[in-house]
Amino acid sequence: MNIQKLLEKAESFLNADERKRKEKRKHLKHVIKKLKKHEKSLVNQLDSEVDPAIRDELEKEITLAHAHRKKGLKVLKQLKKDKKSLPQSIEI
Amino acid sequence: MVRKAAPLSAHAHKDPVFKKITLPAIFAILAYGFWVSPDFKEIAAGVAIFLFGMLSLEEGFKAFIGGVLERLLRRTTDKLWKSLSFGVVSTTLMQSSSLVSVITISFLSAGLIPLLAGVGIIFGANLGTTTGAWLVAGFGLKVNISAYAMPMLVFGILLIFQKSKGLKGWGYILSGLGFLFLGIHYMKEGFEAFKDTIDLTAYAVEGYPGVFLFALIGLAATVVMQSSHATLVLIITALAARQITYENALALAIGSNIGTTITAIIGSLGSNVDGRRLAGAHLIFNLVTAIVAIGMIYQLTHWVGVLSAWLGIQNDDYALKLAVFHTVFNLLGILLMLPFINIMVRFLQRVIKPRVRSIAQPRHLHAATIELPDAAIEAVRLETLHLYDNASSIIAAGLSLHLSEILSGRPIDEIVAKARKPMTFDIDENYNESVKELYGEIVRFISRAQSTMSPEQSEELFVLRAAGRDIVEAIKDTKHLHKNLSYYMVSENEEIRKEYDQIRSSLATVLRKLDEVRQQGSDSSTILSLDALKVAMREYDRDLDKRLNTLIRDDLISAAMSISLMNDSGYAYDVTKSLVRMGEAFFSTGEINVREAERSIALDKGEIDEVLQQSDNSKPNSKP
Structure with missing residues (x-):
């Protein structure tokens, strides 16, 4: 590891905003992953369901889960963008 | 030591x-x-x-x-x-x-x-x-x-x-x-x-x-x-x-x-x-x-x-x-x-037995928890759930229904159809007895606990306090709804009776769904599934607009009835919104950061409308 990389690592460790942003990203990713799993299980349920009323309910739930995931990805993207606009000073 | x-x-x-x-x-x-x-x-x-x-x-x-x-x-x-x-x-x-x-x-x-x-x-x-x-x-x-x-x-x-x-x-x-x-x-x-x-x-x-x-x-x-x-x-x-x-x-x-x-x-x-x-x-x-x-x-x-x-x-x-x-x-x-x-x-x-407490007395707010942020946040969460328990009984009674029946497995429409007698119930008195004082204690505890907290923990308490206020708002909206609902649920006009029964069913479904999510635990997808209630209420609101036109045009309800119905459906929507927001803040038992992430992707009004639009489009008989 060269000195530049080491400095960058030290900076990201000491910069409270950057640490907070990383934490947020980590947890958001965790929630999105859960939503993806949930959406997949709903799709599987829908495939094997024949009752039209239940199918209708499942479709609604899938649309909702998809909308949550989409919003989650949008927030995640925004957090990535925020990294570039963060102040570069070291905060001790 | x-x-x-x-x-x-x-x-x-x-x-x-x-x-x-x-x-x-x-x-x-x-x-x-x-x-x-x-x-x-x-x-x-x-x-x-x-x-x-x-x-x-x-x-x-x-x-x-x-x-x-x-x-x-x-x-x-x-x-x-x-x-x-x-x-x-x-x-x-x-x-x-x-x-x-x-x-x-x-x-x-x-x-x-x-x-x-x-x-x-x-x-x-x-x-x-x-x-x-x-x-x-x-x-x-x-x-x-x-x-x-x-x-x-x-x-x-x-x-x-x-x-x-x-x-x-x-x-x-x-x-x-x-x-x-x-x-x-x-x-x-x-x-x-x-x-x-x-x-x-x-x-x-x-x-x-x-x-x-x-x-x-x-x-x-x-x-x-x-x-x-x-x-x-x-x-x-x-x-x-x-x-x-x-x-x-x-x-x-x-x-x-x-x-x-x-x-x-x-x-x-x-x-x-x-x-x-x-x-x-x-x-x-x-x-x-x-x-x-x-x-x-x-x-x-x-x-x-x-x-x-x-x-x-x-x-x-x-x-x-x-x-x-x-x-x-x-x-x-x-x-x-x-x-x-x-x-x-x-x-x-x-x-050593627990002290006998009335339902209005706090159960989880103790001096011993105030100094430790995590314990204090959990105590506030549990106490506000206690507040919700008291409030949900009032809301159910405001709909002239018993909470125990709503939470039973029986079909909601059947419960609503059978409960035909308006409950004589003073919402104000019950609010003062079992909610107001308790909420005051929670707010007091929060303001004392905040002094030792990090910004993230204070933010979490702020969210919990706001959700507590949502519970109080839901009771107030129920109070507005209660008067007309008690009057029209026994009306001789079948159409208006049906409309008010639908409001009762919708809000009873909200209470039941909230209870289910609370029991199921802390999974993020379960917590976010509460947004489905907002979608359902928006759908109801939109359909009511269409129905109202027909009801007025065909002279099935009077103008006074239609205005009451419009106002009361608005109150019902607000009760749902407040309760769902409360549920999203309280039922999640995960870490603070996970809860924050869940809240950041809960849908707002515009996004709910988009979901509704997409659901309509996906229906086979939907018109472009």
Whole structure:
């Protein structure tokens, strides 16, 4: 590891905003992953369901889960963008 | 071990007359002692510096009591041996059994750990605290520790001046250790100088009278100093300076072990029933251990001598032998009490019963939880759920339905169709009785708890407080709805009756779904599925608009009815919105960061409309 990389690592460790942003990203990713799993299980349920009323309910739930995931990805993207606009000073 | 006075109700239990006399008496005795002997002054200053170091150390560790400790506690307290180990390790690391008991009582009061785990931790902490004696006797007396104290203090204070909470915490820990070392140094010096003028061993009492007398002195000293650690250091330094006999030192150590439970009892006064049971367990443990130790003191002294020789401790190194004794008798206590731990827990549950409370009184807001952010947040969450329980009964009655029926598995439409009689129910009176005061208590607790929190934790409390307000808003909207609903649900006009029944069904479904999500737990997808209620309500609102046109055009309802219906559907929508927002904030039991992530992707009004649009488009018969 060269000195530049080491400095960058030290900076990201000491910069409270950057640490907070990383934490947020980590947890958001965790929630999105859960939503993806949930959406997949709903799709599987829908495939094997024949009752039209239940199918209708499942479709609604899938649309909702998809909308949550989409919003989650949008927030995640925004957090990535925020990294570039963060102040570069070291905060001790 | 050091205890800071517990806030809130703990103060209310202290006797003011006793307090008024005690403090001036202690001041007078100390002042006389300082006047008579400069060496006594040095020893007392050593104790004061030592205690200040303990406070600083506790302050430092508090900076690190965040999610990490909560996760660790939850993970390490599912089995008794884990709770015991947690108690031993955490007390050894933090060198403060007081902090460990405060944390345990807080987490117990907030319902984060069960009583058995709490008792296990306290047993472990009793053993962990004996490492202090080893450190002082083995290290503190052998080297010039004041040389270590100086740089620690300088670096510690420099770190305290830093902005970062973590660095500040390390600063308090470092300076705390510095003060501890400095305190030990002064005690050591004081006793060394003391022996040139007075020989305290002249006051030694032999045999069992001596054992009882010195055990009492140890107990009193610990109660006054609120720290068994300080008493023990005092005993060790005095013993090293040959100012007390070895036998009397052992009795003092036994007494200080009993004295330490007094501080635990004071701490438990501000906690709930489990906190008081834990203090009971602590008292039983230390009393039984002390009785056994006093009864077998000569046999124990013999075994300690044998063990010390085996460990290579010199026969005249009484300080280290005292450390061995302290460990042996606490270990003996654990071995004696461990087989009976379940019986003891059952006994305490039978003897110490919860105070009878009305539904409006807080159940989870205790003084013991206010100092620890995680426990305080959990207490607020649980108390607001209690508030919701009270509120949901009012909301159900506002719909002229019984909550128990709504939460039964029967179809909602059937329940609504059968409940035809409007309930005569004063929402205002019920709100004042079971919600208003409780919400006031929650808000008061939040404002007090916020002072020790990080920005993220304060933000979480802000969200919880806002969600509590949502509950209150939902009741107010139900109140507006109640009058027309009671009137139209028995109307002769079938159309308006149907419309109001639909409002009742929709809100009953909201209450049922909220209960289901609450029972199912903390999965993010379950919590976010509450947004489906917002979609359903929006869909209802939109369909009502279409239906209203037909109803008015075909003269099926009057203009007055249509206006009432429009207003009341608006109230129903607001009740749903408030309750869903509340559910999203309270039903998630995950970490703060996960909860924050869930909230950041909950859908707003525009996004709900988009989902509705997409659902319409996906229907086979939908029009473009």
